[in-house]
Amino acid sequence: xxxxxxxxDAELGRALAGQILATVEPGRHYKVMEVCGGHTHSIYKxxxxxxLPANVELVHGPGCPVCVIPMGRVxxxxxxxxxxxxxxxxxxxxxxxxxxxxxxxxxxxxxADVRMVYSPLDALRIAKENPEREVIFFAIxxxxxxxSTALTLKRAKAEGxxxxxxxxxxxxxxxxxxxxxxxxxxxxxxxxxxxxVSTVVGARPFGFIPADYGRPVVIAGFExxxxxxxxxxxxxxxxxxxxxxxxxxxRVVPYEGNLRALEVMAEVFELRxxxxxxxxxxxSQSALRLSDAYADLDAEQRFGVPGVRIADPKACQCGEVxxxxxKPWECKVFGTACTPEHAIxxxxxxxxxxxxxxxxxxxxxxxxxxV
Amino acid sequence: xxxxxxxxxDLAGHCITCGDEGVEMRVLxxxxxxxxxxxxxxxxxxxxxxIALVDAVAGGSVLVHAGTAIATLGERAA
Numbered sequence: 001x002x003x004x005x006x007x008x009d010a011e012l013g014r015a016l017a018g019q020i021l022a023t024v025e026p027g028r029h030y031k032v033m034e035v036c037g038g039h040t041h042s043i044y045k046x047x048x049x050x051x052l053p054a055n056v057e058l059v060h061g062p063g064c065p066v067c068v069i070p071m072g073r074v075x076x077x078x079x080x081x082x083x084x085x086x087x088x089x090x091x092x093x094x095x096x097x098x099x100x101x102x103x104x105x106x107x108x109x110x111x112a113d114v115r116m117v118y119s120p121l122d123a124l125r126i127a128k129e130n131p132e133r134e135v136i137f138f139a140i141x142x143x144x145x146x147x148s149t150a151l152t153l154k155r156a157k158a159e160g161x162x163x164x165x166x167x168x169x170x171x172x173x174x175x176x177x178x179x180x181x182x183x184x185x186x187x188x189x190x191x192x193x194x195x196x197v198s199t200v201v202g203a204r205p206f207g208f209i210p211a212d213y214g215r216p217v218v219i220a221g222f223e224x225x226x227x228x229x230x231x232x233x234x235x236x237x238x239x240x241x242x243x244x245x246x247x248x249x250x251r252v253v254p255y256e257g258n259l260r261a262l263e264v265m266a267e268v269f270e271l272r273x274x275x276x277x278x279x280x281x282x283x284s285q286s287a288l289r290l291s292d293a294y295a296d297l298d299a300e301q302r303f304g305v306p307g308v309r310i311a312d313p314k315a316c317q318c319g320e321v322x323x324x325x326x327k328p329w330e331c332k333v334f335g336t337a338c339t340p341e342h343a344i345x346x347x348x349x350x351x352x353x354x355x356x357x358x359x360x361x362x363x364x365x366x367x368x369x370x371v
Numbered sequence: 372x373x374x375x376x377x378x379x380x381d382l383a384g385h386c387i388t389c390g391d392e393g394v395e396m397r398v399l400x401x402x403x404x405x406x407x408x409x410x411x412x413x414x415x416x417x418x419x420x421x422i423a424l425v426d427a428v429a430g431g432s433v434l435v436h437a438g439t440a441i442a443t444l445g446e447r448a449a
Contacts, residue, residue, distance in 0.1 A: 119438025148439035
């Protein structure tokens with residue numbers, strides 16, 4: 001594949017692993033969190049943690065939007081999906097996220113018209129093709145995805161597509177990171193920053209992590225050498241006594257982000273006062289809703305939703321996995337009652353969730369040799 | 372969910388949302404009036420992409436997420 005092979009070169013990978021080994025201080029334990037679900041997936045898929053010294057621990061963060069959506073929001077979506085005449089659209093990974101009474105797929109099996117889309121624009125196209133039906137898009141994702149939703153809503157408004165609306169579940173990356181850093185049961189030494197979120201927001205929003213909490217951040221790409229190099233850069237900062245935001249993914253991420261994307265997001269969205277995150281609880285100003293100018297396109301306002309808070313299943317320990325307090329295999333139901341085929345918790349639903357990624361790639365090689 | 376990839380998954384079974392996925396695509400043609408471009412990925416799969424957030428030019432490359440180009444890419448992007 002063009003340009004990709006060089007970021008998967010085994011020889012370079014071994015060299016980076018050697019540099020990491022030479023950088024760490026024996027006897028010291030390092031905890032590095034990869035914020036993004038895409039990084040979690042790469043780490044397990046390519047066995048990156050097996051290349052690391054035993055005293056470098058990777059902690060999987062909350063950067064999978066599906067994994068952090070609470071059951072009550074799924075129930076709200078299902079309530080909308082089962083309204084007569086509605087075509088309900090969402091990304092494929094949302095289809096199997098369990099609410100208190102099943103998933104969107106279950107609702108579809110019961111007769112609801114639920115359709116998977118690749119982009120919000122596809123949902124808008126469905127609305128134009130079905131002017132007699134109400135078409136609702138269940139928007140989810142961090143700042144990488146929010147601009148796409150915002151542009152679609154701008155188009156819908158400009159073109160007067162009256163039968164299109166959106167349930168906005170977009171979340172923002174900084175507040176949960178701050179919540180994690182404030183968490184007393186988690187001590188982290190550094191962060192692998194999210195690559196494509198940073199394409200939109202830039203590097204500046206992560207400056208509070210070194211400034212306020214004294215932890216290094218390295219924004220990283222998703223190829224195995226990207227992740228390894230980011231880990232090496234974090235450990236290098238620690239060894240040098242430095243603490244800053246570095247950008248390993250400069251070939252894609254500009255320091256200032258995408259200003260046009262930030263402008264369109266500011267026009268279409270506003271911050272919710274608070275939003276519930278699975279495992280992290282309510283976090284202030286951590287999610288987006290439609291601004292007053294776009295209230296007509298807000299499905300929550302147009303139709304109303306139950307808005308009931310639903311407690312997670314007792315057996316599920318997604319919250320502790322999301323906070324990095326326990327590893328996926330330490331959950332009571334991992335790989336037994338909870339599998340990708342029959343997920344209890346959201347971390348097992350999305351392929352980028354820590355549990356699913358570990359189940360698919362890592363569970364056979366847990367006992368690694370001490371380097 | 373690797374057994375039944377949906378439309379939001381790439382060929383490797385990633386979820387584009389949760390994976391913070393970005394796909395490099397080459398711009399084949401630009402429809403400036405509609406703010407759209409016809410793009411092609413490394414496997415030759417074509418898609419219409421929203422380009423309001425970038426300065427897309429035919430022959431150039433863009434990073435696409437959920438049908439929207441979020442960045443233009445230099446020669447060595449992956």
